Structure formats: C-alpha cells, structure tokens
Amino acid sequence: MKKIKLSIFSSGVGSNLLAIHKATMDKTFPGLIELVICNKTCPAFELSKNLNYETKLISSLNSKKFETLAHNELIYHEIDLICLAGFMQILSPEFVLNWENKILNIHPSILPLFPGLHTHNRVLSKGLKIHGSTVHVVNDKLDSGKILGQLAIPVKDADIKTMKDRIKKYENILYPEVIRKYIWTFIFKKDRVYEGKLVSNKDVIFSY
Numbered sequence: 001m002k003k004i005k006l007s008i009f010s011s012g013v014g015s016n017l018l019a020i021h022k023a024t025m026d027k028t029f030p031g032l033i034e035l036v037i038c039n040k041t042c043p044a045f046e047l048s049k050n051l052n053y054e055t056k057l058i059s060s061l062n063s064k065k066f067e068t069l070a071h072n073e074l075i076y077h078e079i080d081l082i083c084l085a086g087f088m089q090i091l092s093p094e095f096v097l098n099w100e101n102k103i104l105n106i107h108p109s110i111l112p113l114f115p116g117l118h119t120h121n122r123v124l125s126k127g128l129k130i131h132g133s134t135v136h137v138v139n140d141k142l143d144s145g146k147i148l149g150q151l152a153i154p155v156k157d158a159d160i161k162t163m164k165d166r167i168k169k170y171e172n173i174l175y176p177e178v179i180r181k182y183i184w185t186f187i188f189k190k191d192r193v194y195e196g197k198l199v200s201n202k203d204v205i206f207s208y
C-alpha cells in the first residue's frame with residue numbers, strides 16, 4: 001500500500017504528534033511520519049527525537065527565514081502532507097500557496113466560531129454550553145480553510161484545565177482519523193473507499 005509522507009509541525013506538548021504516530025503503527029493507515037519540525041524547544045521536540053523521527057528545530061525569529069528553511073526540508077524529504085499540531089506560528093500566504101491543500105491544522109474550537117488564540121477562555125466567558133475542536137485545511141486566512149472534521153463536548157464546568165484536557169483527549173482520536181480520510185479522499189481520490197463518520201456518546205460527538 002502506498003504511504004503518504006507526513007511532516008508534523010509543532011511548538012507544543014505533542015499529544016497530537018503521539019496520536020498520529022500511534023495511528024501510523026496501523027498497517028492500514030495511509031501515511032507515515034517522515035519529518036517533524038519544531039520552531040522552539042518544546043516537549044513535542046523531545047518526544048519526536050525519542051520516537052526516532054527526523055526532527056528539525058528551526059527556531060528563527062524571522063518567519064520568512066523559518067519558512068525558507070522549512071520549505072527546503074520538506075522538499076528534501078519529499079513530504080506530501082503537512083499536519084500542524086499545536087504549531088504557534090502563522091504561515092505566510094506564499095508558504096500556504098506553495099503547499100496548497102497540503103497543510104492541515106487542528107484548532108481548539110468549533111470553527112468558524114473562535115478563530116485565533118485563547119479559545120477556551122473565550123468559550124467560557126461567553127457562557128457557551130458546547131465547545132470542541134476542528135480539523136481544517138490551511139488557507140491564507142487564519143483558521144478559515146475547508147472544515148474536514150469536528151468534535152463537540154458539553155461544557156460541564158468552569159475549569160479551563162479540565163476542559164482543555166477533555167478536548168485534547170478527543171482531538172487525539174479525531175486528528176488521525178481525519179488525516180486518514182483526507183488522504184483517501186483528497187490525495188488518493190477514492191471517496192467511496194472511505195466514508196466519513198458520525199460517532200456520538202454522552203461525552204462527545206465526532207463528525208468527519
């Protein structure tokens with residue numbers, strides 16, 4: 001089976017990197033992690049090295065320089081698909097255009113609600129009863145590319161940490177599944193092979 005070459009970009013804890021890594025252990029998963037790029041030393045950077053991935057730290061203050069170096073690495077490793085996972089840097093329109101439809105992101109809100117930062121605080125301060133996360137294609141506007149999959153959870157309490165952890169737990173299920181579906185549908189173009197799913201229980205709804 002042909003495997004798509006993935007690059008994960010992270011500045012974070014790395015739970016989504018780990019989730020994608022575990023998904024790739026399944027021989028039916030249509031992708032393999034070839035390269036991890038971090039823009040700062042962070043737990044994801046250490047995790048990636050411990051998982052023995054080719055791991056690059058490109059910590060340039062200048063985003064243009066970061067993008068040039070990252071682009072060269074992506075070309076060198078023949079990367080097909082970039083997955084942003086807690087990557088805290090906005091990519092320029094030029095970079096996005098170069099990798100059009102080849103960059104996915106996971107954003108912790110039910111887009112188009114709450115693009116940008118501090119989503120958990122903003123959800124709580126508005127008194128919403130539902131919160132969630134979205135996997136989308138990255139375009140040249142912040143958090144506004146095509147939506148590929150979402151999850152929703154009830155807001156049970158005012159504790160941000162608990163809510164963030166609950167969302168992450170389910171993001172770690174959603175993101176690999178959406179990547180799997182995206183590869184089948186938009187890269188292999190076999191939409192009949194892989195149908196989307198709606199899965200729900202009292203704690204979470206997934207739709208992708």
Ligand code: GRF
Pocket residue numbers: 010011012013014015016017044085086087106107108133168171
């Ligand atoms: C996730 O909550 C994701 O939605 C956001 O950043 C967080 C990354 O978490 N973009 P991790 O580093 O993958 O644990």
